[in-house]
Amino acid sequence: MSISGTTERPVAGGRLRFGDGWAGYGFLAPWLVGFFLLTLGPAIASFYLSLTDYSGLGAANWVGAENYVRIATDDPRFWTAMNVTFTFVLLSVPLKLIFALAVAVALNRGLAGLSFFRAIFYLPSLVGGSVAVAVLWRQVFAGDGLLNQALNALFGFEGPSWISNPSTSLYTLILLAVWQFGSSMIIFLAGLRQIPQDMYEAASIDGAGKARQFFRITLPLLTPVIFFNAVILTIDAFKAFTSAFVISDGTGGPIDSTLFYTLYLYQEAFTNFRFGYASALAWVLVLIIAFFTAMSFLTARFWVHYDD
Amino acid sequence: MTTLALNRIKKSFGNLDIIRGVDLAIGSGEFVVFVGPSGCGKSTLLRMIAGLEPISGGELSIGGERMNERAASERGIAMVFQSYALYPHMSVYKNMSFGLETAKMPKPEIDKRVRKAADILQITHLLERKPKQLSGGQRQRVAIGRAIVRDPKIFLFDEPLSNLDAELRVQTRVEIAKLHRDIGATMIYVTHDQVEAMTLADRIVVLRAGVIEQHGTPLEIYNRPANRFVAGFIGSPKMNFLDVVASDVRDGGVAIDIAGKRARLPIEGHVAEGAKLSLGLRPEHIGTEGTGGLELGALTVVHVEHLGGQTIVYGRLVDGQSLTVALDGQRAISAGSTLAVRIAAENCHLFDEAGDRIGH
Numbered sequence: 001m002s003i004s005g006t007t008e009r010p011v012a013g014g015r016l017r018f019g020d021g022w023a024g025y026g027f028l029a030p031w032l033v034g035f036f037l038l039t040l041g042p043a044i045a046s047f048y049l050s051l052t053d054y055s056g057l058g059a060a061n062w063v064g065a066e067n068y069v070r071i072a073t074d075d076p077r078f079w080t081a082m083n084v085t086f087t088f089v090l091l092s093v094p095l096k097l098i099f100a101l102a103v104a105v106a107l108n109r110g111l112a113g114l115s116f117f118r119a120i121f122y123l124p125s126l127v128g129g130s131v132a133v134a135v136l137w138r139q140v141f142a143g144d145g146l147l148n149q150a151l152n153a154l155f156g157f158e159g160p161s162w163i164s165n166p167s168t169s170l171y172t173l174i175l176l177a178v179w180q181f182g183s184s185m186i187i188f189l190a191g192l193r194q195i196p197q198d199m200y201e202a203a204s205i206d207g208a209g210k211a212r213q214f215f216r217i218t219l220p221l222l223t224p225v226i227f228f229n230a231v232i233l234t235i236d237a238f239k240a241f242t243s244a245f246v247i248s249d250g251t252g253g254p255i256d257s258t259l260f261y262t263l264y265l266y267q268e269a270f271t272n273f274r275f276g277y278a279s280a281l282a283w284v285l286v287l288i289i290a291f292f293t294a295m296s297f298l299t300a301r302f303w304v305h306y307d308d
Numbered sequence: 309m310t311t312l313a314l315n316r317i318k319k320s321f322g323n324l325d326i327i328r329g330v331d332l333a334i335g336s337g338e339f340v341v342f343v344g345p346s347g348c349g350k351s352t353l354l355r356m357i358a359g360l361e362p363i364s365g366g367e368l369s370i371g372g373e374r375m376n377e378r379a380a381s382e383r384g385i386a387m388v389f390q391s392y393a394l395y396p397h398m399s400v401y402k403n404m405s406f407g408l409e410t411a412k413m414p415k416p417e418i419d420k421r422v423r424k425a426a427d428i429l430q431i432t433h434l435l436e437r438k439p440k441q442l443s444g445g446q447r448q449r450v451a452i453g454r455a456i457v458r459d460p461k462i463f464l465f466d467e468p469l470s471n472l473d474a475e476l477r478v479q480t481r482v483e484i485a486k487l488h489r490d491i492g493a494t495m496i497y498v499t500h501d502q503v504e505a506m507t508l509a510d511r512i513v514v515l516r517a518g519v520i521e522q523h524g525t526p527l528e529i530y531n532r533p534a535n536r537f538v539a540g541f542i543g544s545p546k547m548n549f550l551d552v553v554a555s556d557v558r559d560g561g562v563a564i565d566i567a568g569k570r571a572r573l574p575i576e577g578h579v580a581e582g583a584k585l586s587l588g589l590r591p592e593h594i595g596t597e598g599t600g601g602l603e604l605g606a607l608t609v610v611h612v613e614h615l616g617g618q619t620i621v622y623g624r625l626v627d628g629q630s631l632t633v634a635l636d637g638q639r640a641i642s643a644g645s646t647l648a649v650r651i652a653a654e655n656c657h658l659f660d661e662a663g664d665r666i667g668h
Contacts, residue, residue, distance in 0.1 A: 202393040
């Protein structure tokens with residue numbers, strides 16, 4: 001098939017001659033170059049490196065599965081990072097979902113100035129992932145930060161330094177993540193708009209109050225959107241990096257309490273120059289994310305309702 | 309016994325009046341059809357009765373009780389929506405039982421009601437299915453079933469057949485009529501289809517621009533339309549209207565000139581000499597044979613539709629006014645030919661300049 005001037009369409013099973021479609025590949029070229037050079041190539045390279053002792057300089061010596069064996073049997077910081085990351089994922093994702101849905105439902109009531117509030121609530125999602133906000137966050141939750149100044153002024157309460165206390169530091173990061181609920185909220189809002197109004201009218205004739213309508217009509221009909229948001233947020237949460245890096249100055253401290261998986265991976269690669277080992281860590285994370293995503297899709301048929 | 313009474317019912321959105329003072333009493337077991345063109349307010353009126361739309365003025369009572377402020381679920385009504393509005397994530401059974409569960413009815417009673425309704429509608433084999441696995445007609449039945457289980461005082465139907473194909477529409481129409489006979493409930497039915505209105509209704513309410521133009525049995529409305537609007541809206545093909553001038557007004561009658569001939573028609577009330585009138589003639593009442601009645605002169609045929617059982621002829625009279633004629637059976641008539649047409653005097657409708665009926 002050529003692009004120029006013919007309306008003929010390739011018949012199923014018909015033979016394509018070599019050279020057909022070059023124009024198409026030409027248009028695809030920017031994406032193809034990007035995919036092969038910047039995505040697939042490095043992915044394959046990192047898998048190869050994960051089987052070596054590459055240090056960033058010099059030769060990469062083949063060590064077989066040794067890096068993976070060490071991750072599984074002889075690396076306490078790996079387990080610390082797993083612990084921190086899973087705590088972060090299991091708390092931030094549900095909280096973010098609930099918060100985003102609650103705000104979306106409130107905004108969907110059709111109150112005046114909807115577009116204004118929608119923009120305001122979306123703002124943290126635009127700026128929240130940035131270094132600047134993480135820096136600001138550090139100022140808010142530091143020992144003499146804004147939060148403690150406010151607590152002191154209001155209640156005379158001398159707060160601890162939330163970010164330098166190992167038992168609270170992770171929760172400030174979870175809070176920062178939940179604050180960035182905007183994009184999920186926008187998707188929820190779109191989902192709520194999709195639910196036909198007459199469904200609620202039928203339910204109100206059936207005597208269902210607002211709460212029953214929400215739990216029996218809105219939530220079930222929103223499950224495809226909840227599912228989508230949950231998967232995206234879970235993947236994002238496993239990959240969270242910037243906020244922990246900025247707030248802990250790249251250490252994952254205090255005493256590894258904010259050692260996100262990706263932060264540990266970064267330290268191994270760029271502080272300890274163990275690129276081979278870091279590559280192995282990266283592939284373990286890929287497997288973890290793949291496992292959780294697969295589980296989500298497998299369980300979806302039991303709780304996600306797709307209309308038609 | 310009056311089941312539903314509307315007393316000076318009004319609805320406005322801001323400055324816009326949608327329903328402008330409607331009075332209506334509907335008796336127990338009556339099948340009433342609201343009919344009118346798009347935007348006449350018929351659906352809004354139904355939704356006000358249902359409790360889905362607040363009432364701006366007047367009083368709505370059901371079973372003698374004021375209902376203006378009562379929630380939809382407390383009015384003793386059930387509604388079948390145009391879109392069916394079935395809950396897509398629930399089985400047919402759950403769709404029908406949802407309202408009863410909400411009302412905390414005992415499980416065995418719910419089961420009894422759902423199965424009885426399913427039996428009436430012959431959907432028992434579908435009870436475990438989801439709405440998306442059903443055809444349009446089956447969804448329609450489930451929507452009706454959801455109304456039946458509530459055992460309402462009044463059934464409300466909002467254009468329930470408009471999403472069905474032509475064949476199914478006729479079939480479902482017959483079933484709704486049968487359902488009404490079988491369960492004897494009061495039903496209010498909204499449609500813009502005058503055939504549905506004629507075939508289903510005990511009483512038709514014709515609405516235009518938020519006002520009742522006329523209400524009465526289908527044949528009353530067909531035989532004695534109160535005004536030009538109703539006359540034109542009910543009946544298919546549409547009634548013809550010819551411009552005529554009143555002359556020689558005397559003895560409860562008026563003379564009109566048509567196709568160069570003078571004819572006298574009886575009237576009620578007074579008409580001024582020289583007033584411009586509309587002569588309403590139903591296409592199916594105009595014929596080509598016989599003698600007597602009004603001679604309409606020669607009709608120049610412009611177009612012919614052969615429907616098999618009927619032949620519809622579109623043409624022009626000598627004075628240029630268009631006229632549609634519906635003749636029984638199959639006629640060998642072709643465009644360009646001329647026909648002599650006539651109509652019996654008792655089938656003539658006269659309307660004054662304002663459109664109100666002045667005929668016999």
